[in-house]
Amino acid sequence: MDKLTLTxxxxxxxxxTLILLVPAAIQCFPLLYLLCVSSKKGGEVIQYPPRLLxxxxxxxxxxxxxSSAPLLRFLLNSALVATSITFLQVFTSVLAAYALSRLExxxxxxxxxxxxxxxxxxxxxxxxxxxxxxxSWNWLNTYPALILPFSVSGFGIFLLYQFFKxxxxxxEEAAMxxxxxxxxxxxxxxxxxxxxxxxxxxxxxxxxxxxxxxxPLIVTQSTEMQTAQIGIGMFRSQNESMSWGVxxxxxxxxxxxxxxxxxxxxxxxxxxxxxxGIKG
Amino acid sequence: MANxxxxxxxxxxxNVEVLHEISLSIQTGEFVVLVGPSxxxxxxxxxxxxxxxxxxxxxxxxDSEIVNSMPPKLRGVAMVFQNYALYPHMTVRQNLxxxxxxxxxxxxxxxxxxxxxxxxxxxxxxLDKKPGQLSGxxxxxxxxxxxxxxxxxxxxxxxxxSNLDAQLRVKMRTELSLLHRRVQxxxxxxxxxxxxxxxxxxxxAVMYQGKLEQVGKPLELYQNPKTKFVASFIGTPSMNFIEGxxxxxxxxxxxxxxxxxRPESTFLSEEGAPAKLFLGKGRVxxxxxxxxxxYVHVSLAGQTVIIxxxxxxxxxxxxxxxxxxxxxxxxxxxxxxxxx
Ligand SMILES: Nc1ncnc2c1ncn2[C@@H]1O[C@H](COP(=O)(O)OP(=O)(O)O)[C@@H](O)[C@H]1O
Ligand SMILES: [Mg+2]
Numbered sequence: 001m002d003k004l005t006l007t008x009x010x011x012x013x014x015x016x017t018l019i020l021l022v023p024a025a026i027q028c029f030p031l032l033y034l035l036c037v038s039s040k041k042g043g044e045v046i047q048y049p050p051r052l053l054x055x056x057x058x059x060x061x062x063x064x065x066x067s068s069a070p071l072l073r074f075l076l077n078s079a080l081v082a083t084s085i086t087f088l089q090v091f092t093s094v095l096a097a098y099a100l101s102r103l104e105x106x107x108x109x110x111x112x113x114x115x116x117x118x119x120x121x122x123x124x125x126x127x128x129x130x131x132x133x134x135x136s137w138n139w140l141n142t143y144p145a146l147i148l149p150f151s152v153s154g155f156g157i158f159l160l161y162q163f164f165k166x167x168x169x170x171x172e173e174a175a176m177x178x179x180x181x182x183x184x185x186x187x188x189x190x191x192x193x194x195x196x197x198x199x200x201x202x203x204x205x206x207x208x209x210x211x212x213x214x215x216p217l218i219v220t221q222s223t224e225m226q227t228a229q230i231g232i233g234m235f236r237s238q239n240e241s242m243s244w245g246v247x248x249x250x251x252x253x254x255x256x257x258x259x260x261x262x263x264x265x266x267x268x269x270x271x272x273x274x275x276x277g278i279k280g
Numbered sequence: 281m282a283n284x285x286x287x288x289x290x291x292x293x294x295n296v297e298v299l300h301e302i303s304l305s306i307q308t309g310e311f312v313v314l315v316g317p318s319x320x321x322x323x324x325x326x327x328x329x330x331x332x333x334x335x336x337x338x339x340x341x342x343d344s345e346i347v348n349s350m351p352p353k354l355r356g357v358a359m360v361f362q363n364y365a366l367y368p369h370m371t372v373r374q375n376l377x378x379x380x381x382x383x384x385x386x387x388x389x390x391x392x393x394x395x396x397x398x399x400x401x402x403x404x405x406x407l408d409k410k411p412g413q414l415s416g417x418x419x420x421x422x423x424x425x426x427x428x429x430x431x432x433x434x435x436x437x438x439x440x441x442s443n444l445d446a447q448l449r450v451k452m453r454t455e456l457s458l459l460h461r462r463v464q465x466x467x468x469x470x471x472x473x474x475x476x477x478x479x480x481x482x483x484x485a486v487m488y489q490g491k492l493e494q495v496g497k498p499l500e501l502y503q504n505p506k507t508k509f510v511a512s513f514i515g516t517p518s519m520n521f522i523e524g525x526x527x528x529x530x531x532x533x534x535x536x537x538x539x540x541x542r543p544e545s546t547f548l549s550e551e552g553a554p555a556k557l558f559l560g561k562g563r564v565x566x567x568x569x570x571x572x573x574x575y576v577h578v579s580l581a582g583q584t585v586i587i588x589x590x591x592x593x594x595x596x597x598x599x600x601x602x603x604x605x606x607x608x609x610x611x612x613x614x615x616x617x618x619x620x
Contacts, residue, residue, distance in 0.1 A: 170365035173332050178379030178430070179353035192369050 031259075038062070038248035045244045061249035065235075068246070070223055071253055074231035077146075079257065081216075081227060082209035084147045089205045090198060093156030098186050100157070101164040102172065112161070118154035124214070131218060145219040146227070150209060156201050163197040164190055199268040203261065210258050228254040282343035282356070282433035282466055283308045284329060289338035291324055298324055299490045301338065306468060311460050313469045315477035316487035316513070322470040325487075326436050329468060330359050343433060358427035359436040362443060364419045366411035372398075372422050373407040379430050390429075397428040400459070417448045424456075428463070435467040441476065453479060474514050478502070486510050508613040511540050517575055519611075520546065520585045522559075537620065538613045543575060543588040545609035548601050556604040559585075564599045578603055 033052070037045055038061050040054040065071060099105075100112055130149050131140075139145045167190060175185050191198065213229045220226045226234070232254050235247045262269070284306040291299040299321045306312045314322045327333040329340055331352035339346050347355050367375050373394060380390045398404040401421040411419055420440060427435055441449045441456075457480055460467060471477055477484050478498045486493040486501065486509070494506045505511035511519045519540045550556055562580030574594045576587045578601055585603060595601055612620040 168363060168365065170361045170363055171367065173330075173352075174359065174361060174365040174426075175367070175378070176332070177330060177352045177357065177359055178426075179382040180378075189367065189369075 034248050034252055038245055038252050040245055042243060042245065061243070061245040062253065064246045065250035065253065069231060069235065069250065071231060071250060073224060074226055074228045074254065075257065077224075077226060078210055078228040078254075080143065081146045081212075082206050084143075085150045085209035086202050086206040088147070088151035089153040089156050090202050092152045093160050093201065094186065094191060094198070096152075096157045097160035097164050098182075098190060101161050102169075102182075115154045115157050119158065127215060127218065130215075134219065140219050141221045141225050143225070146216055146225070149215070153201075153205060156205065159197060159201055160194060163194045167193055196268060196271045199265065200271075203265050203269050206261065207258055228257075281308050281464075284434055284466065284468065285339075285341040285344070286325070286329070287339045287341070289325070289328065289335045289340060291321070291328065291333065292336045297336075297490065302487075302490075302492050303338075304485055304492060304495060306466060308466055309464045311467045311469065311480060311482045313471060313477040313481035313484050314487055315471055315474055315484055316493075318472050320487045321490045322472075322487055323438055326359075326438055326468060326470050329434070330357050330436055331355050356433035357436055358430050358432035358434075359438065360423045360427050360440045362439040364411070364423045364443075366419060366422055366426075368411050371408050371410055372403060372414070372425075375411065375422055376407075376425050376429050379426070383430075393429045393431075394425075397425045400428070400462075401425050416444050417452065420444060420452060424459075433466065435465050437467065437469040439471055440469075442471070442473070449476075456480065475516065478514070484514075486513060488513075505611065506619050508538060508540065508617040508619075511611055511613070515542060517543055517586045519543075521613075522583060522585075536615060540611040540613060541605045541609055543586045545606040546585065546587040547604045547606075548576065548587055548589055548591070548595065550602075550604055555607060557607040557610075559603040559605050561600060561602050564595045564597055564601055567594055567597065569594060576601075 036052055036054055039057050039059070041056060041058050041060070044051075044055060096115070100108065100115075126149070134140055134145045134149075171189065172185055175189060180188075211229060212227070213233070216227045216230055217233070220230065232251050235250050286302060286304045286306075289299060289302045290297060302325060304312075314325060316322055324333060328335050329342075331347065331350065335348060339348055341347060342355055342357070367378065370378065376394045376398065377390045380393065385393075394407070395404065398407060401424060403418060403421045403425060406414060406418060406422075411422065414422065420443075423440065441452050444452060453476060460480075469477075469480060481498055483495060484498055484501055485495045488507075488509045494501060494510045496504075501510055501514045505514065508521070512521070519542050521538050521540045523536055523538050546559075547556060550558075560580050562578040562585070564576055565579045565584065566577040568575040568577075573588055573590045576589045576595060578585050578587060580603060587603065589595070614620055
C-alpha cells in the first residue's frame with residue numbers, strides 16, 4: 001500500500017483495540033499455557049528456566065491421558081447432562097414466562113416474587129435436602145440425579161418474562177382472532193421472536209451445567225456416571241505421579257467443548273444480552 | 281355479512297365502570313364510526329365485539345346470535361389494530377395467509393385470495409418482504425389485507441390511521457371509503473378524529489365518558505346535536521358557547537343555559553343574511569387566514585368567540601369589531617348538557 005490514511009475513527013478503533021488486547025491477553029494466557037504444556041515432551045515441563053513454547057510438538061500426552069482415564073465417557077456424560085439441563089431449563093422457562101407474562105391468575109405476583117426470590121438463594125443451600133431426597137428415592141449415581149434438580153431456572157424464567165413483556169399484546173390478539181391457540185402462539189410467535197434471549201440463556205445454562213462440580217461430585221460414585229469436571233479433579237488428586245503434561249492434555253480435552261461452543265455462538269450471545277425489545 | 285346488535289352492555293374493570301349500558305344496532309353492510317375523546321371507552325366496546333374482552337352485563341349479537349361467550353375465532357370478525365400488529369417474523373404473504381391456513385382453507389383458494397386483496401390494496405410487489413421493510417402506509421395496507429382475505433362477517437377498526445402522517449391519513453381515508461363502497465362489509469370503526477368520522481361513516485355514534493351521546497348520520501349530528509358535548513365535538517373549529525339565562529320565555533328552565541352557535545353562523549357585519557342578532561362588541565385576538573376565508577377569534581365579554589369571516593379583507597389583531605349571529609342557528613343547552 002502506497003498511501004496509508006488513517007481517519008480519526010480508524011485511529012480511535014485501533015487505540016480501543018490495543019487497550020482491549022491487554023485484558024484479552026491476560027485472560028488467554030492460562031489457556032495458551034495449558035495448550036503449550038500439554039504438548040511438551042516429558043521432562044521439558046519442569047525445565048529451568050521455564051520456556052513457554054515447546055521445543056518439539058507432541059501429542060503423546062493426549063494419548064496417555066486418553067488411555068489412563070475414561071475421558072470420552074466423562075465428556076459424553078457432561079454433554080448428555082448439560083444438554084438435558086439446558087433443554088429442560090429452556091422449556092420450563094418458556095412455559096412459565098409465558099404464563100406469568102400473558103395469563104391472568106390469582107396470586108400471579110406472588111408466584112413471580114417467589115421465582116425471583118429463588119435467585120437470591122445460593123445453590124449450595126439446596127444440596128443437602130436434594131441429596132437426601134434423591135437418596136431416599138434410590139436415585140444416587142444416576143443421570144436423573146445429575147439432571148432433574150436443575151430442570152427449572154429462576155433466572156431463565158425472569159429473563160424470558162422480561163423479554164416476553166416487550167412483545168406487543170395486540171400481536172397475540174390479532175393471532176387469536178385468526179384462530180391461533182395459545183400454545184401455537186407461544187411456539188410459533190413468542191419463541192421465534194425471543195430467539196436472541198432464548199439462545200443467550202441456553203448458552204448460559206449450558207456452560208453453567210457443564211461447569212458444575214460439587215453436585216456431580218456428591219451424587220456420583222462410579223466412573224461411568226462422572227462428568228468432565230470431576231474427571232479433571234480426579235486427574236489432579238489421584239495421579240500424583242502423573243506428569244503435568246498429561247494432566248494438561250486431559251484438561252484441554254475436557255474444557256474444549258465449552259470453549260468451542262462459546263466461539264461458535266458468541267454473536268448470538270452478545271446480541272441476546274444487548275437486545276432489549278422488538279419493534280413492530 | 282351480518283348485523284351487530286349491542287344491547288345494554290356494561291363493562292367494569294375492577295370497581296370502575298368504564299361503559300354504562302350501551303345499546304347500538306348496526307345494520308348489515310353499514311359503516312358505523314364510534315367517535316369520542318381518548319379514554320371514553322371506544323376500544324373497550326370494539327374489543328368486546330371482537331371477543332377480546334367480556335361484557336360485565338348485557339349482550340352482543342352478531343348475525344342475530346348472541347356471542348358473549350363465543351371465542352373470538354368463531355365470531356367471524358377481523359380487526360385492524362392501531363399499531364398494525366403484523367407478525368414481524370413472517371413475510372407479507374405469510375401474514376396474509378396465516379389465518380386462512382389455520383382455518384384449513386384450500387391452498388389454491390388462499391393463493392387466490394391473497395393475490396386478489398394484495399392487488400386491491402396495491403401491495404402485490406411487497407408480498408415477500410417482512411413488515412420491518414415496509415413503510416407505515418404499506419404496513420397499514422397489509423393489516424387491512426389480512427382482515428380482507430378472511431372475508432369476515434364484520435370488520436373492526438381501532439384507530440387504524442392514527443399512526444400515519446397527516447397527508448397519508450387523508451389518502452388512506454379516501455381509499456378506505458372507496459374500499460367499503462366496493463366490499464359493502466359491515467364495519468365498526470373507532471376513531472377520536474371527528475373529521476375521519478364525518479367523512480367515512482354511514483352513521484356516527486358519539487361516545488363520551490362511557491356513554492353513547494348520540495347516534496345518527498354525519499350531517500344529522502352536525503345540524504341537530506342533541507347534547508352540548510356532541511355540538512362541541514362535531515365540527516371544526518368547535519361551536520361557540522355563551523353562558524346566560526333565558527328571560528323572556530313563558531316557562532324558563534331552571535338554572536343557567538348555554539347558547540351555542542357555529543363559526544359559520546357568526547358574522548362580523550350586519551349585511552347579507554336576514555334578521556341577524558347583534559351579539560356585542562369585541563376585540564380581535566387572533567386571525568387564522570385559510571385563503572378564501574379566515575377564522576377570527578374575538579374576545580367578547582370575557583369569552584372567546586370564533587367567527588368564520590368570508591370577506592376580502594380580514595380584520596387585524598386588536599381591531600375592535602361588532603359580532604352578529606344568525607338567530608335561527610342558535611342551539612340552547614341546559615345545565616346537564618341536554619338540548620332545550
Ligand atoms: N384492561 C384494562 N384495565 C383497566 N382499565 C382499563 C383497561 N382497558 C381500558 N381501561 C380503561 O377504560 C377506559 C376506556 O378505555 P379505552 O376503551 O381504551 O378508551 P378509548 O379507546 O376510547 O381511548 C379508560 O379509562 C381506560 O383507562
Ligand atoms: Mg382506543
